[in-house]
Amino acid sequence: MKVVIIGAGVAGLAIGWRLLQAGAAVTILDRGQPAQGATWAAAGMLAVTAELEEAGEAESAFALHSNTLWPGFAAEIEQVSGVGIGFVRGGALLLAGNAGELEAMRSRGTVLDGAGARALVPMLADDVAGGLWAADEARVDNRALGEVLTIAFLKAGGILIPQEAVVTIEERGGTACVMTPYGRHYADAFVIAAGAWSGLLANIPITPVKGEIIALMPPANQPLPGPVIWGNGVYLVPRDHEGEKRLLVGATMREAGFDTSLSPQERERLRAAAQCLIPSLKHWTLSDHWAGLRPKSPDGLPLLGLLRGNIFVAGGQFRNGILLAPAIAQLMADIVLGKTKTIPAFDPRRFG
């Protein structure tokens, strides 16, 4: 079976890799270089507690399943590529804004009072009320993940064509072919995995949601916090992989089309919010600021499965595309190969 995947982000690369392992011939087309979209811009959290507070049953079950796949997935791609991706199950501390919020957190799991939170992260402000301790949360270096998945895909015999954008998908009699500025690509199946741009290709209801992140570098000998920290409208993610030592502070949320310009106001807002949680951050150096586009569907759930004819879609992962990658890769490979059916809540045809 020949499969063409549109988009070499975490979704396209991971699906392509699983399809190759199952014996398919896979080509991925990307309009730029691999893994430079949202996969590059993300914070790399596998936030099964923080991001799933309002999730429905199907979303929670799928995310938790992916979380259990993550250790094996990370070990497998690291072994194939020989490169680490900084997978750490370091937990997350979800800070409460006040005593009432802390009380409400008790139904969700282990709660730490202010002293307990500061014992875990001594640099926290003296007035933190405490928070929910989510030991099961993990993180990866998502930029390394993109590189490593590219290596794994190529080593498994995949063909990756960068700098070749799909311009149109031509559909005739239930089968499709894709057109690029250089010609047509034919295949038994096509997978649209073009992130926030997927909606431009096949009238799929996926739209971009811009997110900005800043990175702070600690003064010499100053440690990073151990776990991910959520509070005051931001998250703080320690990035301590391969000699890099930075704290990511994210992220903004703005529906602004495909604009990825950086806002000095947002930069300052992120920094100020982080400093309320950890006052000593005012001595840390701002080392970077970037933006990316999250792929969002109207109901916030992913679209995973057959769209029509021989066109499949893997999109709409919104804020959790890194977390969901192992589960999406397995599910989509099985769907494309006809081994399983779509999960109804994620059926791409649910929007009519």
Ligand SMILES: Cc1cc2nc3c(=O)[nH]c(=O)nc-3n(C[C@H](O)[C@H](O)[C@H](O)COP(=O)(O)OP(=O)(O)OC[C@H]3O[C@@H](n4cnc5c(N)ncnc54)[C@H](O)[C@@H]3O)c2cc1C
């Ligand atoms: C600021 C921010 C923080 C985030 N933090 C997290 C986090 O902590 N944890 C988490 O799980 N998720 C996070 N996410 C979400 C996550 O990054 C995305 O859900 C995920 O990366 C989507 O992966 P993708 O492969 O579908 O899209 P992308 O990584 O965007 O890849 C899409 C690819 O398609 C290509 N493409 C587009 N159009 C075409 C075309 N016409 N032809 C060919 N190629 C095309 C692009 O060049 C790109 O390489 C974050 C996102 C942002 C923006």
